[in-house]
Amino acid sequence: MTIDLSPEKVYPVVSALLFAGVAGITLLGAVVAASARRLVYSVSGLALSFVGLAGIYLFLQSPFLALMQILIYIGAVCVVIMFAIMLADVVEEKSARPRALLAGIACFLVAAMLAFALIVLIGRTAWMPKAVQVNTGAVQDIGRALLTRFGFAFELISVVLLLAILGALVVARTGRGNNRE
Amino acid sequence: MLNFFTQASHHLGVYLVLGALLFAIGFFGFCRHRTLVGMLVSGELILAGASLNFVAFGRFLAADPVTGQIFALFIMGIAAAEAAIVLSIMLAVYRNYRTIQTRDLKEMEG
Numbered sequence: 028m029t030i031d032l033s034p035e036k037v038y039p040v041v042s043a044l045l046f047a048g049v050a051g052i053t054l055l056g057a058v059v060a061a062s063a064r065r066l067v068y069s070v071s072g073l074a075l076s077f078v079g080l081a082g083i084y085l086f087l088q089s090p091f092l093a094l095m096q097i098l099i100y101i102g103a104v105c106v107v108i109m110f111a112i113m114l115a116d117v118v119e120e121k122s123a124r125p126r127a128l129l130a131g132i133a134c135f136l137v138a139a140m141l142a143f144a145l146i147v148l149i150g151r152t153a154w155m156p157k158a159v160q161v162n163t164g165a166v167q168d169i170g171r172a173l174l175t176r177f178g179f180a181f182e183l184i185s186v187v188l189l190l191a192i193l194g195a196l197v198v199a200r201t202g203r204g205n206n207r208e
Numbered sequence: 209m210l211n212f213f214t215q216a217s218h219h220l221g222v223y224l225v226l227g228a229l230l231f232a233i234g235f236f237g238f239c240r241h242r243t244l245v246g247m248l249v250s251g252e253l254i255l256a257g258a259s260l261n262f263v264a265f266g267r268f269l270a271a272d273p274v275t276g277q278i279f280a281l282f283i284m285g286i287a288a289a290e291a292a293i294v295l296s297i298m299l300a301v302y303r304n305y306r307t308i309q310t311r312d313l314k315e316m317e318g
Binding site: 053060077089095100104134146155161173187195 | 214215229232286288289295
């Protein structure tokens with residue numbers, strides 16, 4: 028028996044393996060982020076999860092979103108959180124409370140029920156039929172939409188970011204001023 | 209079985225289940241973590257699940273696939289702003305209390 032190695036046979040399998048890989052990385056990173064005891068591991072798990080999520084975005088035909096995911100989330104958000112951990116000198120929580128284990132089990136049960144209910148709901152819902160798509164969602168289309176239909180929201184979000192930066196500076200400086208008095 | 213496996217990346221439901229799992233894991237972490245940084249990390253997971261849902265719906269069901277991607281981009285912007293604010297608040301809290309364990313932050317002064 029010879030194995031058929033023509034591209035038509037091989038590519039779907041490779042693609043499916045890649046998809047399973049990125050989905051697995053996403054979920055594994057998320058589990059590490061949610062359950063790690065040390066916050067540094069937690070943030071590393073978050074970064075791993077976002078790498079996987081960028082891969083999933085590639086499978087959803089959104090390469091621009093995948094690149095932004097890596098650039099903004101891993102390059103900016105995760106690094107900033109890591110800096111905050113180092114600045115604030117976070118001491119790890121040592122299950123000081125006697126019922127910490129019980130609380131953890133309760134959290135897990137509630138989250139598992141939530142996931143189960145959502146998955147059942149997804150399985151039961153009859154989604155509307157696929158629409159005829161007016162474009163392919165390529166980078167050119169995103170740019171055109173951002174500067175025409177979503178122009179106002181685009182400008183608003185830059186104002187929000189500016190205010191957030193100014194607010195962060197003010198809040199962080201105020202504490203320092205109080206300390207000096 | 210093999211057919212479903214090779215076609216998994218073309219089904220809407222697979223992405224929705226992934227988003228639901230991300231949300232549930234984030235919720236678990238949000239309840240479990242006892243520091244503000246841990247809760248921020250879990251909140252980012254919840255946001256990631258939400259934006260995965262938006263992109264999946266935009267890719268499969270919307271007439272204009274751009275909308276889902278742009279909504280996810282806006283979520284990224286909001287999440288970045290939120291992270292900056294939360295971290296500066298955290299630094300201010302740490303300066304006053306010398307801790308960011310949620311358990312110890314139970315005193316309010318008006």
